[in-house]
Amino acid sequence: MTCFMCKGEMTNSFTTYMEDLGNCIVIIKNVPCQKCSQCGEVSYTATVVKELEKIIDGLQNSLTEIAVVNYSARVA
Numbered sequence: 001m002t003c004f005m006c007k008g009e010m011t012n013s014f015t016t017y018m019e020d021l022g023n024c025i026v027i028i029k030n031v032p033c034q035k036c037s038q039c040g041e042v043s044y045t046a047t048v049v050k051e052l053e054k055i056i057d058g059l060q061n062s063l064t065e066i067a068v069v070n071y072s073a074r075v076a
């Protein structure tokens with residue numbers, strides 16, 4: 001797989017995903033991804049995107065301002 005930004009080499013890696021829901025900031029650690037070795041562009045597989053959506057959906061109504069979750073702990 002090559003990077004769609006710079007055509008660099010994409011390698012399997014882990015990243016921290018962050019999303020601002022307005023009333024809550026979600027931080028998901030250890031998310032498996034493909035990372036470009038040249039520009040650092042990150043892309044996720046469809047499976048990972050679905051899991052991220054599920055995790056975020058579950059946190060939507062939480063009253064915490066900052067939610068930090070570990071991807072590998074949520075997706076077993």
Ligand SMILES: [Zn+2]
Nearest residue numbers: 003006036039
């Ligand atoms: Zn790149």
